[in-house]
C-alpha cells in the first residue's frame with residue numbers, strides 16, 4: 001500500500017502525512033494527468049508538447065468526447081467498435097480512454113530557490129535535531145536515518161524536507177534546470 005512518485009525523483013509519499021500535491025507549496029507546478037486509450041494502450045496527454053495534445057482546459061478530466069487514437073484507428077466509431085468487441089457487444093461504453101491515477105509535477109531551479117530554500121533554511125535546526133543522515137541512490141531515491149523518534153508536529157515538516165532535499169540533490173547531480181515526476185493520487 002501507499003502512493004508512489006517516479007520520474008527524475010523516485011519514492012513513496014509518507015503515509016497519511018503527504019498529499020500528492022505536497023510540493024506545490026514549495027514551487028512545484030501541476031502539469032495535469034495522462035490518459036490511456038483503451039485497446040491499443042497509447043497515451044493521451046492533456047498538455048503541450050505531444051502529438052496527443054488536446055485543446056482543452058487544464059482540468060485532468062477536460063478531455064473532449066469522441067476522441068480516438070488516430071495512431072491506431074481511422075475514426076471514433078472504429079475505435080469504439082473494437083472496444084465493444086473486446087468487452088462484449090452489450091458493453092455500453094462510449095469512452096475510448098481512461099484517466100491514469102497519476103498527476104505530473106515539475107519544479108525548476110528558480111522556483112526551488114525562491115520557495116523551497118527558505119523553508120529548508122528555516123528548519124535547519126529541526127532537521128539536525130532529528131535526522132542522522134539522508135542518502136540518495138542512483139535513481140534519486142532517498143534513505144533517511146533518524147537520531148530519534150519524530151514528534152507528531154514535526155513529521156510533515158521532516159517529510160517535506162526529505163522530498164525537497166531529494167529534488168535539491170537531483171538538481172545538483174544532474175545539472176538540469178527542471179525536475180519532473182508523476183505522483184499517484
Ligand SMILES: [Zn+2]
Nearest residue numbers: 040042069072
Ligand atoms: Zn493507439
